[in-house]
Amino acid sequence: MSNTILYEINLENIQDSTTLNYIYNNKTDNYYLSSDFTKEFYITQAKAGFISTSIYIKDSFYLLPEIQFEYAVLDFKNLHISKKVEKLLNENSFRFVVNSDINLVLEKINSYHKDSWLCDRYRDLILDLYKNPDDDFEIYSVLLYYQDEIIAGEIGYKIKTTYTSLSGFSSKDRKFNNWGKLQLVLLAKYLEENGFSFWNLGHPYMQYKFDLGAKLYKREAFLRKWLKKISS
Incomplete structure (x- = not known):
C-alpha cells in the first residue's frame, strides 16, 4: 500500500x-x-x-x-459442513461461548497476528463499543474451548440483522486441525438460530470462506443486499 x-x-x-x-x-x-x-x-x-x-x-x-x-457473504441456507467438522460436532467435546470475555479474545488475536490491526486506539474503540452498544450496533466476541483450553475465536459486529467478521484466530496445534472451521460452523448456526439474515465475511480471498458456503458479491451487488437490510 x-x-x-x-x-x-x-x-x-x-x-x-x-x-x-x-x-x-x-x-x-x-x-x-x-x-x-x-x-x-x-x-x-x-x-x-x-x-x-x-x-x-x-x-x-x-x-x-x-x-x-468484492465481499464474501454467507446466506445460512448455503452453509456447508465438512465430514471432519461433522465428526467434531458429533463428538461434542467443545464449548462455544459468545460475549464472555472480549479482552481475552483481543489478547488472543493480537498474539496470533504479528501485525494485528486491532491495537492502540482501535482496540480502545472496540472495547468502548462493546461496553456501550448502540440500538442497531453491537460488538460480538466468540470463543471456542476444548476443556479449559482456548482453541479459536473472533470479533465482529451486529448491525440490525447482519453480522460482519473483523478478525479471529485458531490454534496452530495440528491436533486441533479443523477446529477453526468448527468455530465458524458453530457461529453460523448461532447466527441463524438468533434471527440473523446473513454473514458478511469480508475479503473473498480465503478458500475457507467458500468451503463454508459463502458466495462472492461484487461491490454493487453487495451494497444492494447490505443497504436493504441496514435501512429496514
Whole structure:
C-alpha cells in the first residue's frame, strides 16, 4: 500500500449522499483514511458498508475504512459442513461461548497476528463499543474451548440483522486441525438460530470462506443486499 494515495474521509463525507455515492461508484479506490475514532463515525461507516482496519503512517495512527471491491457473504441456507467438522460436532467435546470475555479474545488475536490491526486506539474503540452498544450496533466476541483450553475465536459486529467478521484466530496445534472451521460452523448456526439474515465475511480471498458456503458479491451487488437490510 506504500504507493497508494489514501484520501481522508470524515463523518460528514459518509453522511453526505453525493460524496458517499461517489465513493461507491469509484472503481479505482477502496481504502480511505480517518483520524476520527468516535463511536458515531465508526458505526456510521460500518452501516455504509465499510470494514475498517487500521494503519500507522509516519507515527500517526489511523482507521483504514475499506469499501471493498468484492465481499464474501454467507446466506445460512448455503452453509456447508465438512465430514471432519461433522465428526467434531458429533463428538461434542467443545464449548462455544459468545460475549464472555472480549479482552481475552483481543489478547488472543493480537498474539496470533504479528501485525494485528486491532491495537492502540482501535482496540480502545472496540472495547468502548462493546461496553456501550448502540440500538442497531453491537460488538460480538466468540470463543471456542476444548476443556479449559482456548482453541479459536473472533470479533465482529451486529448491525440490525447482519453480522460482519473483523478478525479471529485458531490454534496452530495440528491436533486441533479443523477446529477453526468448527468455530465458524458453530457461529453460523448461532447466527441463524438468533434471527440473523446473513454473514458478511469480508475479503473473498480465503478458500475457507467458500468451503463454508459463502458466495462472492461484487461491490454493487453487495451494497444492494447490505443497504436493504441496514435501512429496514
